[in-house]
Each structure stands twice: as structure tokens, then as C-alpha cells.
Amino acid sequence: MSAVGPNGQPSLTSNSNVTIPITLPIARRFGRMAIACKLAHLISLGLMMACGFSAQAQPVVVSSSAESVAITTSVEYYEDSSEALTIEEVLAPSFNVNFIPYDRDLLHFGMTSSAYWVRFGLDWSEMAPDTQKIIEFGPPKLVGGIMRGGIELFVIDDQGQVSDQYSLGSLQSEREIKTLNRGFALVLDESFGDEFYLRVTSSRPLRLPITLWDEIAFQQQSVQSDTMLGLQYGILLAMVFYNLFLFFSIRESSYIYYVLAIATQTFFIFLDSKHSRYLLDNFYRSEWYVDLAERVVYPILVITALLFQRSLLRIWEHNIKLDNVVKLFIAAFGVVILLTLVPNEKVFQYLFILLIVLAIPLAFFTNVDAIRRGNVTAVVHMGAIGVFLIGTIVLMLLQLWPAFPNNQFTVNAYNVGLIAQALLLSLSLSFRYNQIKQEKEDAQLLAINNLVRSEQIKDDLLANVSHELRTPLYGINGLAETALAEFEKKSQNSELITRNLELISASGDRLTKLVNDLLDFSAAREEATYVKFRPVDLNSLVTLVIAICKPLVGEKKIDLRSEVDPDLPLVAGDEDRLQQILVNLTIDH
Helix, strand or coil: CEEECCCCCEEEECCCCCEEECCCHHHHHHCHHHHHHHHHHHHHHHHHHHCCCCCCCCCEECCCCCCEEEHHHHEEEEEECCCCCCHHHHCCHHHHHHCEEECCCCEEEECCCCEEEEEEEEECCCCCCCCCEEEEECCCCCCCCCCCEEEEEEEECCCCCEEEEEECCCCCCCCEECCCCCCEEEEECHHHCCEEEEEEEECCCEEECEEEECHHHHHHHHHHHHHHHHHHHHHHHHHHHHHHHHHHHHCCHHHHHHHHHHHHHHHHHHHHCCHHHHHCHHHHHCCHHHHHHHHHHHHHHHHHHHHHHHHHHCHHHHCHHHHHHHHHHHHHHHHHHHHCCCCCCHHHHHHHHHHHHHHHHHHHHHHHHHHHCCCHHHHHHHHHHHHHHHHHHHHHHHHHCCCCCCCHHHHHHHHHHHHHHHHHHHHHHHHHHHHHHHHHHHHHHHHHHHHHHHHHHHHHHHHHHHHHHHHHHHHHHHHHHHHHHHHHCCCCCHHHHHHHHHHHHHHHHHHHHHHHHHHCHHHCCCHHHHCCCEEECHHHHHHHHHHHHHHHHCCCCCCCCCCCCCCCCCEEECHHHHHHHHHHHHHHC
């Protein structure tokens, strides 16, 4: 006779009300062979029920010699896809057949939206009275909140009824131990009971080790775990404060983005490990803002990492299109932050995972693009991303894939990758610091060279100006001496004296112009303001130059004469500059 089982699947119901699930599409998928196997299975279950035989697994023998025992290898479970079953329905005798034996070291069902019922037993016969053990569920801790998740423990008495019930993490029982870096722990003894049921739900991958510990071994493991946790926090916080100090010292934006990225990762560990709930007991009551923070920190983690990479590699200076793509991804993760406000966590999880899958190649491509330009910093940054990505992939496989190896390496891969990433990113910043330092040194060297060149230009200018001032002074002195000699001879050649005095006046005017040029040299930045074009009588100009230079010739056998055609038309030029050039050429020869 067919019916519907508790999990919504088709089932067969016998007269003893035992529900035996069967999946009808098997016939369509596997044909007659599958039907025959299924019928054989149903016949075997029927024989077991007819004989009154229970398929319940054997209880775990509690031994004083064992420091720890993995209980999950001796548990049975049932998947409640409706999440509607109560403990009373699960304890019904007809429901026993629905439980499936489990034989792995930890309960692992990957991403699931179902509730799981787990049952196991303890055999205290080999233990002395009043001997205590510690049973640990996790880590990770599954704490209920606005997201579905949590662990309920039911203790069953000899009559098959619930004698005690615990909501793990509430700390309402004296038996529950408050741990920092462990899962939920309860102190057990023979009086506690020997048959237990768990109801476990999680909005994240459901991965739950269950271990029975000796008290001393549990404390030793806790101290070791807490020490490693303190070391991890210490390294991350040291990196945060050290680079924050460097930011205030050199005001480089890459440092503040590094601080934000590492601080966000540290905060992520703080929330994901439920350390916030450890510090304040009321957080164990699932305050809504703690649950919300645990979700918002995921996209913020990626945003700060992208901002740091963008600033470190200076993407906008070399590749505008690539920088626009990076900014687009930052905006997309900002949208994910808004989606975290939706109570159903999977609404933002799918978009977040999709963006992560697309962002990883982008992160590597930006580094390759920077390496192609010869940026050594990008090599170290790519190494940091690679190490962290390996740790993250191992963590995701550990959480999502039940068959993935569970050992010390895989369990600690993410934490090791996180610390290695923080150290490598800090190293990349040191390369960036050396680059900035080299750029400053190059700028200082360039400034010094420019200053030396300016001093040389000034010296050359003074030398040239002195030379130009000396030329008209020599002319003035020579003409004055000639005029004085004529007066001493009491010469009646007034025409020569007049001519010499005119030349002295012209040389004085020339000297005045040179002084004015020296004073106005700072304004002579453009050729248009420095060179003044106007019509010039070249013949008159050359005649004046010869007259000025003749006294400088003295007794030398040099004949100065002008061969410029008097009828030559006026030329366009700067009369002062032409006169200066002709005087220099005449004196130099």
C-alpha cells in the first residue's frame, strides 16, 4: 500500500505502520534491474520488521584509555527535507527504519536546505562511576539566527521519551562549556544518558564533526587551538597597525587600502568563528545585527581587496579600460551588500559566488598586465593572491565536497593562506615603498641638476652681460680720451670733438639699454617680447659700430671700414640686438 513518507517521498506502509521510502523515478531511470533491487531491499526490510529487529547502530563504547573518539562513524541520520518533523515523530517506533548508518569521520552533507536528524548511543559499561567525558559538536559552530541554523540535542531515557533537551550555544545549562576556538562542548557522565538525538540545520554547508574527548586532552587541544588563534590574530593585527603607521608617515593610499583589506579579513574570522558571540553571552542569543554582519562582511572582503589591488598597481594610470572593469566589479559587489538584507541567505550567495568566479581571472589579469609593464610589485601581489586562493579553494572544497580529505592541512589551509597573503601583501607594499622612495630620490636629483644648471646659466648670463657692458664702456672711455687729447692740443677741430661726443652719447645710450635688458631679463621668456622688430638702416648702424670700435683698436694695424651699400633698403630687425652682434663680432676679430 503506497503513501507519502515524512520527507515528501513516496513510501510503502505495512500494517505495523513502518514507513519505508521508495523513489518511483528509479524504475524509469534504471529499468527492471533497479525495480528488482528495490523489491529485494523492501523484502529484507520487511523481514527485519517481522522479526522485531532494529537496524539501529551499536552504541559507542566510552573508554578511559582513549583521548578522543569520533562518534560520527557510529551514528545514523535521516534527512528531513520538509524541516517539519518533531522529536515525537522521530521517536515513533515505526520511524526507526528511515535512519541510515553513517561511517565517515564527520557529518558532511554539503550545501543543503534540509534538516538532519542524527542519533547515536554511548555505552558507559567500561567507565568508572562519576567519570566525566566531554562531547564536542564542531567546529564550525552552527548558531541559529535570522539565517536558518543551529543544533538541538535531545536526551532519551529508558522508556524512549525525551528526558533533557539542549539548544547548543545558549549556555543555559551548567554542562555546556564556553569555548573560544572550539565547537559546542558538553560535560557528560553516566547519569547524563546513553541515547541521543540531534536536529541540525544550516544555511551554509553542513559539516559537523562529533567527538568524545577526555577532559585533559580536550583542554590541551583547546590551549593549542587558542594559541594558534592568538598567533593568527597577532600577525594580522600587527600588519594592520604597522601599515597604518606607514600610511600616516608617507600618505600613500595603497597602505590605507591594505589596512582596510586585512582588517576586514580579521573581522571576517572574528565573525565566522563566532568569537563575537564568545565575548558577549547575549550574542549567543542570535542578535540580528550580528547575523547581518556575518553576511555583509563577505562582499566587503572582496571590495577592499579590489580597492587595494587597484591602488597598488595604479591601474588607472596605465589601462583606463581595465580600471573601468575593476570599478564595475566593485559596484557589483556593492549590489551584493544590498542583497544581504534579504532574509534568505541564498539570494545573495549565488550572485556572490558568480562574481567571485569572474573576479578571480580579473585579479590575475591585472597583475599580468602590470608585470608586462615591468612592475615587480605585481609579481609579489600575484603570489599573495595565489596563496590565498589556494587556501580558499581548499576551504570551499572542504565545506562543499563531503568526500574531500579532512586532515590538518586541509582544515588549516585557509588560515595559513590568509597569513601568508597578509605577509606577501605587506612585502608588495615594501616594494611599492621602495619605488616611491626611488621616485623621490630621482625627483630630488633632477631638482639638484636643474639648480646646478640654473647656477651655470646665471654665471653664463653674468659673464655675457659683463662682456656686453664692457664693450660700450671701452668705447666711452676711448672716445672720451680722444676728446680730451684734442682739447689738450688746443685743437680747433670742433667737428671731431662734436663727433666724438656724439659717439660717447651713443655708447652711453647703448650701455643704458644693456642695463635695462639685464633688469628686464626675467620678463624675456618669450622671443616675441624679447626681440623687437622695426625698420633698421643697416648702413648707419654699421657706421656707428665702426665709430664705436675704432678707439678700441688703438695702435693695432686694423682697418675698419663699411662696405654696406648706402642705398640698401631698410631691413626688419632689432636694432639693439644687431648693434650688439656687430660689436661683438668686431671686437672678437
